[in-house]
Amino acid sequence: MAKILLVDDNEINLMMTEMVLSEMHYEVTTALSGEEAIELLQNGPYDLMLLDIVMDGLSGIETLARIREMPGISGIRTIFLTSSSHMADMTEAIRLGALDFIRKPALPENLYSAVRQALLVREKDRILAVDDDEMNHIAIEELFGIRYDVHCVSSGAEALAELARERPDLVLLDLHMPDMNGLEVLKRIRDIESCENLPVVFLTADNDANTEAELFTAGAMDFIAKPLVLQVAMQRIRRILELKHLQDSLHDEVNRKTVALQESNQKLNNLSDQIIRALAGAIDAKDSYTNGHSARVAEYSRELARRLGKSAAAVAEIYNIAFLHDVGKIGIPSTIINKPGKLTDEEFAIIKSHTMKGYEILKTISEMPELSIGARWHHERYDGTGYPDGKEGKNIPEIARIICVADCYDAMSSDRLYRKALPQHIVRDEIEKNKGTQFDPRIAEVMLQMIDEDKEYKMNGSKTK
Ligand SMILES: [Fe+2]
Structure with missing residues (x-):
């Protein structure tokens, strides 16, 4: 990610421009004066400076003039921010x-x-040239010195030391050298982190296909025959550098786009979380007495899943599925849900239909097909006498078996329209008693463990506690 130094003495302008650049995924540092900018640059590095022209203290022009005199930071790429179109300023800036x-x-x-x-x-x-023949240094500098910043060294060891200090844009490497030959140097270069893609071009007087093949296999970008011919050498180097810069900018662009994509994915995830919460809120609001039921069942299910050794992704998924297990109640009349007395058979059948109703609602969410599983099968019983499908044992999806235990636990440990929350030991006994009939015994066992650890009976939905 490119680093930008933004310099403006007006705080509001600074903040607004910073916001825009950050949105573009640049890393922005701000300075309120030319003096501060110089100090920051010295602790750099930065890829670009955006500099206000008219500032109190050092003006933008004066700031850049100073910077141009300072070794190490003199080359900073600069764009001026200006509200004036004063010709003298513009000329000086250029x-x-x-x-x-x-x-x-x-x-x-x-x-x-x-x-x-x-x-x-x-x-x-910058080109780093490695050649044991000092005469070749002179030739290389003469050939490439005008166009490139050339640094010559005489051995592989020196080249590796130089690479550790500063990264060039290209390495020109002599093949035949005493101590460490060019091929060996290339292998060592490839081992240096961030030098995996550094273009290496061989200088060689050899003219056989085997050497050529060997060099390419080892990761050479190209080779230039000695004695050097100006036009050929220049063209090859220029093309390789152009390609490298193109790759670098493509790489930067891909990085920026990846970050942007990750952010928008995160936003989407947050959005779907919020929609799930809102939907669950709507269900709970309908049942005036079980407020918070969906959230508690989601929490208990998550803990059960975690203790059952599910992966972090599966645990998060179960949490969302459990949150929506009763979504079908949206389609059940409130008068039946909130009826204080005993339900008629017909009313009970309507209540039971919340499982299929929930399934129908959630199965339309094609991006998360597993959401509908909890809604449909959370009232199935392990012994096969539950509803709506009378599924049995392991035929009931595990997610639904987990939600079933969490759901019943919450029903017993919460205040209801017709009774207060049951005492913890009674809840425990009920879970124990129904292990293997209503509940998957393995999951019920984990629930019992959670109850036993909950010495103060904190896991409850009682309004009076
Ligand atoms: Fe339910």
Whole structure:
């Protein structure tokens, strides 16, 4: 991610521009004065500076003029932010090597294209040449020195030391050298982290296909025959560097897009979580006395799943499924749900239909097909006498078996319309008693363990506790 130093003495402008650049996924550092900017640059590095022209203290022009005199930071790519169109300023800015001007207030589209362009502009590419013949150093410097920043060393060991210190854009490597030959040096270069893709071009007087093949296999980008021919050598180097820069900028772009994608995925996840909570809230609101039931069942199910050794992803999934297990109650009349007395057979049949209703609602969410499982089968019994399908034992999906235990536990440990929450030992006895008939014995056993650890009976939905 490119690092940008943003300099403006107006705090509001600074904040607004920073916001836009951060949205574009650049890493932004801000400075309120030229002096502060110079200090930050010295502790850099930065890829680009956006510099306000008119500032109190050092002006933008004065700041850049100073920076250009300072070794180490003099080459910083700079774009000016300006509300003035003063010709003298513009001329001086260009003389100081400004890459662009952006009018204030900076519009996002202007910022985007100017910053992108500026980041593509490069300083002189650096070439590290490795050759044991000092005469060749002179030739290489003469050939490439005008266009590139060339640094020559005489051995593989020196080259590796240099690479540890500073990363060039390309390495020119002599094949035949005493001590460590070119091939060996190349292998060592590839072992250095972040040098895996550094272009390495061989200089060789050999002219046989086997050597050529060997060099390419070892990861050479190209080779240039000695004695060097100016046009050929220049063209090859230029093309390789262009390709490298293209790859680098593509890589940056992919990184930026990946970060953006991850963020939007996160937003989508948050959104679906919120929708699930809202939907569960609507169910619970319908049943005036079991408020919070869905959330508690979700929590107990999650803990059961965790203790059953499910993966983190599965645990999170069960939590959401359990949250919506009673979603079908949305389709049941409130008068029946909240009826204080005993239900008629007909009313009980309507209540029971919440399982299929929930299933029908949730199965339409094609992105999360497993959501509907909990709704449909959480009232199945392990002995096969439950509803709606009379499924038995392991034929009941495990998620539904987990929710079933959590659901019944909460029903007993919460206040109901017609009774208070049951005492903990009675809840425990009921779970124990129904192990293997209503409940999957393995899951019931985990629930019992949770109850036994809950010495103060904190796991409950009682309103009076
Ligand atoms: Fe239910």
